[in-house]
Amino acid sequence: MSPSPGRPRRASQELLQEAAFELFQLRGYRRTSVEQIARTAGFSRATFFNFFSSKAELFWVETDALIDALSGFLAAELDREEPLGLRDALLEHAGGMRSAEIPWALQHYRLIEAADDLIASGASRVLGVNRLFADYLRRRDAGEGGEGGRAAIGGEARAAELTALLIVALRSWIDAGVERGRLRDHLERAFRTEAGL
Amino acid sequence: MSPSPGRPRRASQELLQEAAFELFQLRGYRRTSVEQIARTAGFSRATFFNFFSSKAELFWVETDALIDALSGFLAAELDREEPLGLRDALLEHAGGMRSAEIPWALQHYRLIEAADDLIASGASRVLGVNRLFADYLRRRDAGEGGEGGRAAIGGEARAAELTALLIVALRSWIDAGVERGRLRDHLERAFRTEAGL
DNA sequence: GTATTTACTAGACTCCGTCTAATAATATAG
DNA sequence: CTATATTATTAGACGGAGTCTAGTAAATAC
Structure with missing residues (x-):
């Protein structure tokens, strides 16, 4: 005061x-x-x-807050003695997201492709989430008497895979309209592909 | 003449x-x-x-040619009576890529994150490849007495997954330096994650 | 009151991407 | 050889984004 x-x-x-x-x-x-x-x-x-440092930054404020919250959840998870697998961590944290929490920017995600600066700033967010996931896997596997080098490529791949699937799930969830319920169902459906074709 | x-x-x-x-x-x-x-x-x-319609377009000319070639290969594959799965199609076509064929832009991919317009134009290419993959899966499954609606979400997820893994493989291949051999090894290593953690 | 601190503003600058109008270099018709 | 059509290149202006500097406004501290 x-x-x-x-x-x-x-x-x-x-x-x-x-x-x-x-x-x-x-x-x-x-x-x-x-x-x-x-x-x-x-x-x-x-x-x-x-x-705002640019016109596009104004667009992403609330979405950045969501990413920060996810980042915080993952950091806390790493402090436990038995951190969840990344997939399960996403289901637990992001899965609980409710319709009312969708930021304006994601609600109107179709606007993005119409402007180069939105594409660029959106892509930067995606890359940030990917880095977040890769760090999580790296640090989790390091804390498990890991294999070191060999797993690194697999970790990058796994992070990229889950980043991509998260986006697919988000899109399908948002497209589902007002009666969309929680994100969890769509996440599970996207993750189901993993078992391979 | x-x-x-x-x-x-x-x-x-x-x-x-x-x-x-x-x-x-x-x-x-x-x-x-x-x-x-x-x-x-x-x-x-x-x-x-x-x-060039923009400064960034100049950067991507050769890469666009590669994407067009891949697009052509997939289109031809769809005309066969038994088209390959997308994963195997990628291994066959892109796997054979040799070090000398890497365009300047990909060789210097680290430049991309330094400029917003390169991020935007690069992201557009990634989204284009993703659409390409999703179309391939859609049309391939339609030609197999498909299930229609249900598989659609899985198809989007599968396309996004393979797009992400292709990029990881490309990056690891390029980072491997001049003695990098063919892309195939790195593709296989990235695809190996699919079996799930 | 005056000094200090912080919020806001005016205005200039560079660069990108777009557009219009002008000029230059060729082929062809007569 | 001249005139015309056609295409390539250019000059120059414009609006918008983002950067920067210098200045003004509104509060507190003394």
Whole structure:
């Protein structure tokens, strides 16, 4: 509560996002300029860049929070004496996700392919999740009197596989519409492919 | 041989690429402007955009040719009475790839993450390959008195899985250095994960 | 009050991608 | 040989993204 010195904030990420999402719905992502977003929210273009490093970053705020939560869950899991397999860890943590928790960006994931900067920033998130998974497997297997080098390639492959399947499950879950229930069913269905063809 | 009317071409994709790759090596992708590329090759910025729709497209020309070849192989495979499974088709076609055939862009794939437009254009290629695989599975299974709807989700998952594993194999193959041999070994090692953990 | 600190803004800059209008170099028709 | 059609290349302007600097506004601290 102790008020800090200096001019108090008027702008916020939330205010800018509100304006932005409305404009995105109305005119599309590409035809909405940063200037328009900022002015609609009642601020200047320069202020926008005080809150987001790019137009695309505004799109991913809530999704990044989800990824951070997953990252935290996996880190905690690694601290247990018997960490779950990555697949089961995903089923336990992400599986419980409810429809209301889907961020605006994922709800409207079809917008992504229409803009290069959204594709780039989205791909960066996917690569980040992949790194997260690869680290988890590496550190989990290291803590199991592991084989070291040989398993490394397998670990990369396993991480990439689960990253891809997570995305497929997410997409199918979102496409299922408002009555979609929890993510778990779709995750299990995607993971079922693993047994190979 | 019949000479067509109009001013003859002086510029070409190859000339522009030569200049570009040299500059990329020298100063990095981001700090090389389209203007510099065009002037180094002896042309104007406007001419550059007559040959490439963007700076990033120049990067992917040879890689796109590889993807087209794979696409052709899969299409031909679907015309046979007993098309291979996707996994075996990849082993047969891509597995035979030799070190000398690696395009400049893939050889230098680490450049990609340094520039947003390369990430975006690279991700578009990955999504394209994924669509290619999903189509293959869909059409192959349709031609086998298929089950229709149920298999669709599994097909998407299987396609995403194999796309991810192909990329892991490619990366490990390229990282293996000049004595890397054929792609097949790395593909097999990546596919071995499928059996599940 | 004045000084300090922080939030916001105006404006300039580079680069990308798009577009239009102009010029240059060739083939062909007469 | 000249005129015309056709195609390649160019100059130049534009809007938008992202970067940067210098300045103004609104609060606290003294």
